[in-house]
Amino acid sequence: MTVSPHFEFRDGVLHAEDTPLSHLANQFGTPLYVYSRQALHDAWEAYRIATRGRDVLVCFGMKANSNLAVLNEFRKLGSGFDIVSGGELARVLAVGGDPSKIVFSGVGKQVWEMQAALKAGVKCFNIESEAELARLSDVAQQSGAIARISMRVNPDVDAQTHPYISTGLKENKFGIAIETAVAVYQHAATLPNIEIVGVDCHIGSQITEISPYLDALDKLIVLIKILADKGIELKHLDLGGGIGIRYTDETLLSPTVLLDKVFQALDAHGLSHLQLVLEPGRSLVGNSGVLLTTVEYLKHGDVKNFAIVDAAMNDLIRPTLYDAWHSVEAVVPRKNAACARVYDIVGPICESGDWLARDRSLRLEQGDVLAIMSAGAYAFTMASQYNTRPRAAEIMVDGSNAHVVRPRETLESLFATETTLE
Numbered sequence: 027m028t029v030s031p032h033f034e035f036r037d038g039v040l041h042a043e044d045t046p047l048s049h050l051a052n053q054f055g056t057p058l059y060v061y062s063r064q065a066l067h068d069a070w071e072a073y074r075i076a077t078r079g080r081d082v083l084v085c086f087g088m089k090a091n092s093n094l095a096v097l098n099e100f101r102k103l104g105s106g107f108d109i110v111s112g113g114e115l116a117r118v119l120a121v122g123g124d125p126s127k128i129v130f131s132g133v134g135k136q137v138w139e140m141q142a143a144l145k146a147g148v149k150c151f152n153i154e155s156e157a158e159l160a161r162l163s164d165v166a167q168q169s170g171a172i173a174r175i176s177m178r179v180n181p182d183v184d185a186q187t188h189p190y191i192s193t194g195l196k197e198n199k200f201g202i203a204i205e206t207a208v209a210v211y212q213h214a215a216t217l218p219n220i221e222i223v224g225v226d227c228h229i230g231s232q233i234t235e236i237s238p239y240l241d242a243l244d245k246l247i248v249l250i251k252i253l254a255d256k257g258i259e260l261k262h263l264d265l266g267g268g269i270g271i272r273y274t275d276e277t278l279l280s281p282t283v284l285l286d287k288v289f290q291a292l293d294a295h296g297l298s299h300l301q302l303v304l305e306p307g308r309s310l311v312g313n314s315g316v317l318l319t320t321v322e323y324l325k326h327g328d329v330k331n332f333a334i335v336d337a338a339m340n341d342l343i344r345p346t347l348y349d350a351w352h353s354v355e356a357v358v359p360r361k362n363a364a365c366a367r368v369y370d371i372v373g374p375i376c377e378s379g380d381w382l383a384r385d386r387s388l389r390l391e392q393g394d395v396l397a398i399m400s401a402g403a404y405a406f407t408m409a410s411q412y413n414t415r416p417r418a419a420e421i422m423v424d425g426s427n428a429h430v431v432r433p434r435e436t437l438e439s440l441f442a443t444e445t446t447l448e
């Protein structure tokens with residue numbers, strides 16, 4: 027069984043849409059990221075349906091996958107973007123993204139990033155601290171601009187996910203404590219170059235339960251009402267991203283189930299006029315991609331069997347960083363039961379933490395191509411060049427056509443701009 031309908035076995039070969047992945051591995055080499063264009067569209071469609079025609083702006087959390095071709099697909103579908111750096115802003119602008127649909131998140135915005143975002147005319151800055159508000163106010167004043175802001179509130183709710191990707195608890199660095207938010211808004215209201223437009227939160231990632239969202243929403247609704255009583259009227263409510271995907275057998279929270287509850291709560295509290303902003307990342311791209319890798323060597327031991335592959339933790343760090351599970355499929359599964367063993371899938375990097383999957387029953391021979399599934403989110407974007415390994419190529423499959431949307435890095439490009447000292 028595979029986890030995504032866009033990556034299925036046909037005639038004994040794993041396909042991306044109508045393209046056999048074995049062909050792609052042959053043609054482009056491995057390691058290779060392969061994305062399905064249709065999968066991106068289908069993931070977007072799930073959000074579009076969930077909006078029920080109401081005023082909802084979906085801003086793709088592009089840190090999950092910032093490939094230009096991926097961004098361009100979402101732009102064409104009408105998406106906005108949630109950015110966290112000047113680099114991400116530059117990528118959105120490079121594909122012609124509409125700045126008025128950009129929200130700028132992140133705890134450490136630098137002056138040049140604020141200047142660039144003001145110049146572009148982003149929809150709003152999601153402010154994460156009083157110090158950031160003060161800096162933005164100064165930068166806006168010096169630029170002769172008005173900065174639209176939303177306070178990212180930390181609602182102190184447990185997203186029930188991995189601690190590294192939980193962001194809405196007091197011990198996390200994110201957002202302004204909800205107890206102090208009113209005072210910070212009141213101060214913001216006095217700043218001439220600041221225009222208050224919204225409130226936001228983002229409680230974590232790979233969330234599969236609705237209750238943390240509803241707990242956070244309840245707290246934000248209370249805040250919105252207190253602000254209104256003090257004469258501070260908001261235009262939008264941004265609930266962040268976080269909806270999880272299926273890596274194995276997770277029960278999923280669908281955008282429709284979540285949004286129906288959100289609309290219900292907003293209507294019940296007389297807040298239907300608020301635009302709803304969402305920042306989904308993983309759920310728009312996670313199951314739209316796989317990482318192809320070739321078995322270089324098999325190593326059978328007393329305690330463990332290792333399949334040493336040509337992808338490594340520099341290509342996909344999620345397993346070792348979060349102990350994350352990614353399904354692994356042989357692209358052309360072998361029928362011969364004699365080669366069945368339980369393997370750890372490991373890379374060539376000189377670290378014991380360099381593993382992609384553990385204890386997987388697979389029938390393998392040297393040279394086989396494996397697909398690491400659900401590798402469309404936080405995969406290539408978290409890749410590095412550790413061990414001076416060129417980052418993999420990225421391919422977009424569209425039916426039976428495959429397009430290189432980012433070529434493999436060359437060895438020369440890895441150090442071309444470095445200089446030696448005499």
Ligand SMILES: Cc1ncc(COP(=O)(O)O)c(C=O)c1O
Pocket residue numbers: 087090108131132193228230231232266267268269305306307308309
């Ligand atoms: C502020 C913010 N918005 C959106 C996202 C996207 O989250 P996800 O990929 O879980 O939907 C993140 C990452 O967790 C984030 O930090």
Ligand SMILES: N[C@@H](CCCC[NH3+])C(=O)O
Pocket residue numbers: 089191231232344348403404
């Ligand atoms: N990088 C994480 C998600 C972090 C989300 C960013 N706030 C992952 O791979 O699951």
